Every structure is written in C-alpha cells, then in structure tokens.
Amino acid sequence: MHQGSKRPLTEDEMARRVALEIKDGDCVNLGAGMPFPVSQYIPRGIWAMIHIEHGILGVGGTAEGVFKDRDLMGLGRRPLTAVPGASCFSSIEAFTMLRGGHIDLSVLGAFQVSEKGDLANWLIPGQCPIIGGAMDIVGHVKRLIAMMTHVTKKGEPKILKKCTLPVTGHGVTDLIVTDLAVIKVTAEGLTLLEAAPGYTPEAIQAVTEPQLKISPELKEMRVTP
Amino acid sequence: MDKVWKSCAEAVKDIPDGATIMFGGWGPAGDAENLIRALLEKGTKGITAIGNDPGNDRDGIVYGIHVLIKAKRIRKFIGTYHAWNQEFLRQYQAGELEFECCSQGILAERIRAAGAGLYGFYTDVGADTLMAENKEKKVISGRTCVLELPLKADFALLKAHVADKWGNLKYRFTAQNFNPVMASAAKVVIAEVENIVGVGSFDPTEVHTPGIYVDRIVKGEYYAPRF
Numbered sequence: 001m002h003q004g005s006k007r008p009l010t011e012d013e014m015a016r017r018v019a020l021e022i023k024d025g026d027c028v029n030l031g032a033g034m035p036f037p038v039s040q041y042i043p044r045g046i047w048a049m050i051h052i053e054h055g056i057l058g059v060g061g062t063a064e065g066v067f068k069d070r071d072l073m074g075l076g077r078r079p080l081t082a083v084p085g086a087s088c089f090s091s092i093e094a095f096t097m098l099r100g101g102h103i104d105l106s107v108l109g110a111f112q113v114s115e116k117g118d119l120a121n122w123l124i125p126g127q128c129p130i131i132g133g134a135m136d137i138v139g140h141v142k143r144l145i146a147m148m149t150h151v152t153k154k155g156e157p158k159i160l161k162k163c164t165l166p167v168t169g170h171g172v173t174d175l176i177v178t179d180l181a182v183i184k185v186t187a188e189g190l191t192l193l194e195a196a197p198g199y200t201p202e203a204i205q206a207v208t209e210p211q212l213k214i215s216p217e218l219k220e221m222r223v224t225p
Numbered sequence: 226m227d228k229v230w231k232s233c234a235e236a237v238k239d240i241p242d243g244a245t246i247m248f249g250g251w252g253p254a255g256d257a258e259n260l261i262r263a264l265l266e267k268g269t270k271g272i273t274a275i276g277n278d279p280g281n282d283r284d285g286i287v288y289g290i291h292v293l294i295k296a297k298r299i300r301k302f303i304g305t306y307h308a309w310n311q312e313f314l315r316q317y318q319a320g321e322l323e324f325e326c327c328s329q330g331i332l333a334e335r336i337r338a339a340g341a342g343l344y345g346f347y348t349d350v351g352a353d354t355l356m357a358e359n360k361e362k363k364v365i366s367g368r369t370c371v372l373e374l375p376l377k378a379d380f381a382l383l384k385a386h387v388a389d390k391w392g393n394l395k396y397r398f399t400a401q402n403f404n405p406v407m408a409s410a411a412k413v414v415i416a417e418v419e420n421i422v423g424v425g426s427f428d429p430t431e432v433h434t435p436g437i438y439v440d441r442i443v444k445g446e447y448y449a450p451r452f
Contacts, residue, residue, distance in 0.1 A: 053329060054251040054277075054399045070451045071386070072398035073254040075308075077283065077451065081398070088398045089403045090433075091251070091277070091338055095330025099350065128317050129326040130306040135351040136330035167356045220264065 006198025008150070008179035013223045016041045017194075018107055018147055018177050020222070021046045027057060027097070029137060030073045034147050035107035049085070051103055053094045053133045058086025067097040093135065099140045106141040108134060110148045110164045110173075115210035117173035117185040119146055120165040131168075138169035149205050150178035159183065159190070160209045180204055182221060189213060194221045228392045228442050229421060233263035236415050236443045240269050240380055243300075247336065247381040247411050248276035248290050249404035252308070255396065256280065257288045257384040257417040259445035264382070265292055273301045275328065275336070275378055277403055278308040286451060298320070299306040303376065305329040328356070331373055333339045333406055339375035340409025340438075346373055381411035384445070385434065390426070392439030401433060408438035415441040419448070 009017065011034055015163065019041035022028055029051040030036050039050045040061055050059040052074060060081035068079035082088070097103055100121045112120040119138055123129045137145060151157055159176060176183040184195035191213045195204050201214045230236040237260055240246065240349055244332040250256030272293065279302055280289020293299050294313055301323040307313050316322035327335070331350050347363055347370035383404045385394035394416055396404060408414050416439050 013431075054254065055402050056399050068452050069398065070448070071396075071400035073451065074254060074399075075252055077253045077281075077286070077288075079452065088396075088401060090401050091329065091333040091403045092406050094402075096335055099330050099348075126325065128307045128314055131326055131328045131356075132306045133329035135328035135354065135356065139349070165440055168354065170353050203303070 009221060009223055010179075010194050012178055013038060014147060014177060016223070017182065017221055018145055019043060020140065021145060021175065022046055022105065024048070027051055028101045029053065029098060029106040029141060030039045031106070031108040031134070032132065034109050036074070038107055040134050049083075050104045051094070051097060053091070053098065055091060055094045056080070056082065056086060057097070095136050098133065099136045101140055101142060103141045105143045106137050107145045107146065107147050108137065110146040110158070110166050111150075112158050112160055113146045113173050113176050114160055114163045115185075115190050117171045118163050118167045119144070119169055119173050120163040120167045123166045124169050125166070134168050135213060138172040143174045144172055145175045145177055146173045147177050150180040157207055180207065183212065191215050192218060194219045196221050226439060227390050229390055230441050232418060233259045233443050233446060234266065236441045237259065237263045237267055237382075240264060242269055243271040244269065244380055245273040245275065245378045247403075247407040248274055248379040249381070249383040249388055249402065249407055250280070251277045251399065253288045253388035253451050255384050255400035255402045255404055256413075257382040258288065258292075258380040258449065259447065260415060260417045260443070261290070261292050265296055265298070270298045271300045272298055273303070274299050275303045277332070279304065279310045281308050282290040282312065282419060283311045284316055286449070288451065294322070301325065303327060303332070305332055329450045330402065331414050332376070333403060334401070335376040336406050336410045338373075339377035339444060340406065341343060341400070343375060345375055347371065348373055376410065378411040379413065381407045381414045383408060383414065383416045385416050385418045387420045388416055388439070388442045389422050389427055389436070389440070392416065392436035392442050393427055394434035395427065395431060396416070396430050396433050400441045405434045408434045413441070414439050415443065415444055419445060
C-alpha cells in the first residue's frame with residue numbers, strides 16, 4: 001500500500017494499533033469479534049496475559065491441527081492455545097478478576113460511544129439483547145478501549161454527543177480506536193490523537209458528531225508492523 | 226457410597242416437564258452433551274434453562290442447550306447472550322421462547338448466592354442501565370447499586386473430565402466455566418464425565434468440585450467431534 005494514500009484501516013491493522021496500548025505486565029481482557037485478533041499483535045518484549053471470560057488467563061492464539069483441544073475453545077468454536085504461565089478457572093474467578101478491578105485493560109466492540117465515554121454495545125431496541133459479560137467489565141477494569149468502525153454501514157457517526165442506543169455503562173470508555181482514528185476520552189471531551197493515512201482532522205470531524213479537540217501531537221495511525 | 230449411575234438415560238429419567246435446569250458449559254466447552262441428548266430422548270418439555278449461552282448448530286456440529294432448543298423443549302432461557310443462534314433468535318422473535326438476559330458475572334454470582342445460602346447481593350453492575358429497571362436500589366459507598374436475587378434450580382446437568390466414585394470432580398482448561406458454581410445451586414446435581422476413578426485416586430488438593438455437591442455421576446457414552 002502506497003504510504004499517504006487515503007484509506008481506512010483494515011480490522012487487522014486496527015488490532016495492531018490497539019495492541020500498542022498494551023504495557024509490559026498487563027492482564028488484558030479481549031471481547032468477542034473484532035478485539036480477539038489483538039492477541040496476535042502484542043509487541044515483542046511485552047509480557048502480557050490475555051484474559052477471556054470463559055475462564056482463562058494466558059490465551060496464546062488459535063490452535064491448529066493436533067493442538068486443537070475440545071476443552072480449550074473460545075467463541076465461535078475457535079480452538080485456543082494457552083501460553084506458559086496460563087491459568088484456567090471457573091466463571092466466578094473469571095469475573096472476580098474483571099469486576100474486582102484486577103484486569104488492567106479491556107478491549108470491547110461497541111455500537112456507539114458518547115463524548116462522555118458512555119458505551120452502548122448490548123441492545124438494539126426490538127432485537128434480542130446481547131450482554132455477555134460486558135456490564136461486569138465496563139466501569140470495573142482499570143482501562144477500557146472501545147474498538148469499532150468509525151461509522152455505521154449507512155455511514156452514520158457512531159461517536160455521538162449522546163448515545164441513542166441503551167448504554168452498557170456511563171463514562172466508562174478511556175480510548176476509542178476506529179478504522180479512521182484514535183480518540184482519547186477526557187473530562188473536557190474528545191481529543192483526536194491519530195488519524196488514518198491520508199485523513200485530515202476535518203475529514204474525521206465530518207463523521208464524528210461531538211466537537212473534537214486536535215492533539216498538538218496529532219499523528220498518522222501506524223499501519224505497518 | 227457409590228454415586229455412579231449406569232447410563233445417562235437412567236440419570237435423567239426423573240426430570241419432569243416444567244423443571245428448572247442449570248446447564249454447565251460456555252460455548253462449545255464443558256456442556257454435558259450426553260445428558261442433554263438423554264434428556265431430549267426422554268422428552269422432557271417446558272424447561273426453564275439457566276446457562277451461559279444457548280449453544281449452537283454450525284457446520285453440522287450441534288452443542289449445548291441448542292439440542293433441546295431445536296426440539297422446542299425450552300420455555301424460558303436465563304443466560305447472557307444468544308450466541309448468534311439463528312433458531313434461538315427465531316423462537317425469541319416469534320414469542321415462543323422467553324429470554325431473561327443477565328450479565329455473565331452477575332449470572333454466576335446469582336447462582337453462587339443460591340448455592341452459598343445468601344439471599345442476594347448488591348452490585349453496581351448495570352445499575353445505571355435499563356437492566357436496573359424494577360430492581361431495588363441502594364447507595365453504597367457513594368455508588369448506586371441494585372439488589373440481585375439468587376438463582377436456584379431443580380436439576381443441574383454438568384460436565385467434568387474425571388470424577389471419583391464419591392463425586393469429586395476435575396475439569397480441563399476452559400471446560401470448567403459455570404460447572405463448579407452450578408454444582409452448589411441445584412437440588413439434584415448430575416455430572417457427566419469422561420472417566421470415573423476410585424475414591425482416593427485424587428490428590429485432595431487437585432479437586433475442583435468437592436463431591437458433597439454431586440448426587441449422580443455417569444460416564445458419557447459418546448463425544449461428538451467439535452472441530
């Protein structure tokens with residue numbers, strides 16, 4: 001890909017970008033769907049333990065061939081591997097880690113995020129609710145990243161002044177990583193930290209409902225390893 | 226005391242229509258597939274099922290509670306999400322199946338409360354959301370909390386890797402999930418295992434679920450491929 005050409009990030013590139021937020025020694029919970037591949041892009045030299053709420057701290061990645069084990073499976077019947085030092089436990093223990101504030105970072109998918117950091121990811125009115133463990137997670141982990149596409153399939157903003165969908169938690173999001181931008185949630189509102197290749201702050205603002213502050217250190221989102 | 230039953234069919238034969246049943250398992254790991262198939266064959270209907278997810282049917286591989294959902298034996302499901310189970314969604318949208326949605330950690334703690342002799346607990350989980358509707362509220366340490374009530378069942382159908390003949394259980398990897406907590410919260414706890422060993426075979430330190438909670442143990446007859 002030619003550097004500087006205007007394009008949104010792919011899901012893999014978003015996962016790479018989120019992985020840069022992981023610090024040495026972190027225990028990181030990854031939500032279903034878009035966040036899971038983050039586990040594959042933890043930077044070299046960083047020791048991190050991946051937590052998934054079905055009862056494991058220390059997920060390696062997707063198991064292949066003879067390493068597939070029917071007792072070590074994730075969402076969507078994905079066979080998993082465990083890293084050295086991993087531990088497996090019950091749902092009670094898995095959520096003690098999350099709700100008790102022992103997990104350093106959680107990455108969740110989202111339908112909408114507000115300028116105050118409210119996150120909506122469980123209910124579209126008229127549809128079947130889908131909580132999983134999200135309500136236990138938000139507001140209880142030390143840091144929360146919302147990972148989503150910047151706009152809906154119809155092109156409508158998902159970063160809003162106020163969520164129009166029922167919220168999962170109020171003021172719970174610390175950082176928003178989309179295919180177009182990295183945006184920090186602060187007490188004074190949203191700050192644009194990074195933009196996708198070729199995107200100007202004006203182009204990001206055009207698809208973002210609340211007013212964005214532009215970081216003085218605004219950077220291009222890193223898309224290469 | 227020997228709690229070993231001859232077959233899964235025998236172990237579930239007294240589960241009546243309308244029973245409330247806890248099902249261990251999280252996605253495709255830790256579900257009592259042989260007991261579930263036996264319950265399907267027995268024909269029990271009008272079940273209130275408590276479990277993490279409704280299981281699924283993908284690429285011809287069927288797992289979890291879905292075996293019973295497909296046969297329309299489940300009246301109500303208390304769980305955390307629909308797992309994109311299309312038949313579950315169809316029954317839900319058609320009003321054929323009731324769904325009580327509960328955040329996963331709270332579901333586990335409600336079951337724990339029932340098993341541990343607690344009459345409920347306060348939590349801030351979901352307290353500022355639609356989930357808090359019709360729940361008693363209390364401000365504790367400056368946080369608004371809601372009262373969550375215990376969740377118990379008539380039967381629990383669990384899956385462990387190995388049992389001794391007294392019902393001490395050991396699990397493998399993520400197949401543990403809801404199984405241990407459910408063992409404490411049902412009147413009759415039936416555990417399906419891959420191997421049964423003699424009493425005294427386990428190092429006491431390694432037991433995950435102590436046999437005190439387990440009423441019936443049965444060896445699973447057939448484990449269908451999951452890959």
